[in-house]
Amino acid sequence: MSKDLTTSQVDRQNILNNEIAISEIQKNSKIECIIFEDKLYLTKNMVATFFDVEIRTIERYVSDNATELLSNGYEILKGKRLKEFIKTVNSFDVPDINVGNISNRTPQLAIFDFKSFLNIAMLLSESENARILRQLMLDIVIDLINQKTGGSTKYINKRDKDFIGAYLQEENYRREFTDALRDYVDMGNTKYAIFTDMIYQSIFKEKSREYREILKLQTKDKIRDTLYSEVLDLVASYECGLAAMIKEQSDSVGHKLNNWEVNDIFHAFELLPHWKPLIFRARTKMASRDLALRDAFHVQLDEYIKPLEREEYERFLGAEGDQIERLMQENQDVLKRLKERE
Numbered sequence: 374m375s376k377d378l379t380t381s382q383v384d385r386q387n388i389l390n391n392e393i394a395i396s397e398i399q400k401n402s403k404i405e406c407i408i409f410e411d412k413l414y415l416t417k418n419m420v421a422t423f424f425d426v427e428i429r430t431i432e433r434y435v436s437d438n439a440t441e442l443l444s445n446g447y448e449i450l451k452g453k454r455l456k457e458f459i460k461t462v463n464s465f466d467v468p469d470i471n472v473g474n475i476s477n478r479t480p481q482l483a484i485f486d487f488k489s490f491l492n493i494a495m496l497l498s499e500s501e502n503a504r505i506l507r508q509l510m511l512d513i514v515i516d517l518i519n520q521k522t523g524g525s526t527k528y529i530n531k532r533d534k535d536f537i538g539a540y541l542q543e544e545n546y547r548r549e550f551t552d553a554l555r556d557y558v559d560m561g562n563t564k565y566a567i568f569t570d571m572i573y574q575s576i577f578k579e580k581s582r583e584y585r586e587i588l589k590l591q592t593k594d595k596i597r598d599t600l601y602s603e604v605l606d607l608v609a610s611y612e613c614g615l616a617a618m619i620k621e622q623s624d625s626v627g628h629k630l631n632n633w634e635v636n637d638i639f640h641a642f643e644l645l646p647h648w649k650p651l652i653f654r655a656r657t658k659m660a661s662r663d664l665a666l667r668d669a670f671h672v673q674l675d676e677y678i679k680p681l682e683r684e685e686y687e688r689f690l691g692a693e694g695d696q697i698e699r700l701m702q703e704n705q706d707v708l709k710r711l712k713e714r715e
Contacts, residue, residue, distance in 0.1 A: 386680030550615060
């Protein structure tokens, strides 16, 4: 999916919240900065010089995007911190860098940390250097995710420490649901696919076929193997509750239920108010993570997409995710036996 960082705040923030990627971008770009308070900073003059634009162009972008830039590290120095910064600049032994006209009489100074500098690069549409830097960012983010997932992001959900517990639990409730359909619903074998699709549509507004197309899954790939733990938990809750209601209704009327009777149960079940916050959470997690980590866009869930928090990137791309994936690979036989247990 093509990303235009100059127009999409979600795509910009998804990169800026990815601390692992920011570190790689910093290492690969080798942009000269001022080290102050153990962080990298650039002055407004330095930013304008790097992007080969007028200072007033930078000021215009700051004015138009102040809230976003301030949240990503842009700030105005005053007082004691300004004096400390000026002292650092004066000791900075790179005379070729134009930091601007700074002296001890400067009342305040705008500075960009490395993240807000990248933020400006994502916004600047009239700078060729900014365009090149944007492409470098996107390439590094793609390479990082591919490196962590072995080139296939469809199972990135398995790098979450909560996945295996949710997966095994859902398998148990899945069996309860299919047993209830077998024992208490008078339909052919299509009932399993029909009512599974109804669960998917209720939770994430897509049939299994649509979901497969978005994630580019192969015929042999199982949808539940690609779901995040929060989505699996909600699917399991649906399966557990529906199985109990189907059995209860069948026992009450004294016969197996037909298609219309099960449909009535399902629609009453999904309208229960306690599902609303859980469905909202599951849709937000799925749509936001898939866009950021899988480059997969769920059009029906567009309104639920938000930038991922930095903790989410650490969860799926960090050292803990590496360890979880390694343990799962080393214990595939054990996991298979657990999955197949009665």
